[in-house]
Amino acid sequence: MLYYCVGEMVVHMPKSDYISISVIKRLPRYYRYLGELSKSGVYRISSRELAGIMKLTASQIRQDLNCFGGFGQQGYGYNVNDLYNEIGRILGIDTELKTIMVGAGNLGQTIALHMDFENKGFDLIGIFDRAEKANGRSIRGVHVQDINTLDSFCKEQKPVIAILCIPNDAARELAPKLIELGIKGFWNFSHYDLGVDYENVAIENIHLGDSLMTLSYRTNDIIKSAK
């Protein structure tokens, strides 16, 4: 097990610099299940038990966790609450990434209202839209500002995350500017394929349309094969 000693405290560190995207994408799911287990009073769990609940293999769970450190104990398993907290820390839910939202239409407003940003490591500090749509509105206590103030706002506040709830073309146009202004991560709800053009920026595309078409394929497939 690798660790750094910081004063009296032992801090777990990733064993290797590179963690595959497959592993990272599974972490929030572990976090959800462990949270529920912890809440329902489960104190310890073995990789085998957890695998049974999550429909994974015990091997995979142990491999995944060991990317970040040895959180278990031989012969015992894992302490549910400790592991929950460790994964939360790994995911960075204790950070407060300064976040702005661009586009406060129907979708943007819903996202802003719906998401639990605080408990996921984000701090929504600004919402922007065209002046006529901003118009003194505020969502979740955050004032909706004229998009023209974006530049000065970013230079002053230095947000690192941008949530894009704007159309295709607007996203394509705005992205390079936002990166220039210091944005390091995008949560992109537009159809535009943000990842194609930039690197050294974290991008999560929520392509609802793609998801729906995948569902269409698979449902049709199931209906066909049942015949």
Next chain:
Amino acid sequence: MLYYCVGEMVVHMPKSDYISISVIKRLPRYYRYLGELSKSGVYRISSRELAGIMKLTASQIRQDLNCFGGFGQQGYGYNVNDLYNEIGRILGIDTELKTIMVGAGNLGQTIALHMDFENKGFDLIGIFDRAEKANGRSIRGVHVQDINTLDSFCKEQKPVIAILCIPNDAARELAPKLIELGIKGFWNFSHYDLGVDYENVAIENIHLGDSLMTLSYRTNDIIKSAK
């Protein structure tokens, strides 16, 4: 190349029954790019050119497409518009899967308004919520009905897709009932991990919270590595 002859018409068929989920998930992206290319007047394209635009390898594109049939022509490439239509047909955008939405709160309403169901193979025929929230509302011309009418509605109309915009527990409770009523595909916006408990049902989970936490991890990673 495998094909069936139906009268004069040659219909492309999948070469093997099993198409991996990785391939299926890439199809909507091909569809988007080919649609844009077609719209901007591009007539033919080689796998190499398309790979350049989409940041894929030409090999992968050819492999992916050849799961479904030989749509190209040696020495020439692919006809953009034909390929676009083929992929649309494969995805089933020409079908009209009868669809219901359960939960017409903020998120449900936005999804119902926002998505282009018709052009993706879906026909939204019913929206359900608790009586006091239904209350004569209609979204997109679809009447919001009392959840108590769900049973009789499904037995009569036989929808095959359910969009779940309800909380965790409600989703877990309702899922088996919906499957019993003939639902074959779920578009699930709740935190509940639908896939774990059922098979022979197509499930697309939109776990926005998971996506956000992944973004947190990756953004923090980028910020750290820049230091």
Next chain:
DNA sequence: TAGATTGTTAATCGATTAACAATC
């Protein structure tokens, strides 16, 4: 101590990439 379960190495499986013969 004996039993259980981890952390880790080795084996397997699947997906991506490379290569090339077929052919338009």
Next chain:
DNA sequence: TAGATTGTTAATCGATTAACAATC
């Protein structure tokens, strides 16, 4: 015909699973 590019087979790479020694 010659050049280009596919469809497809073979090679590589990465991710998952199995096995087992270490150890609590």
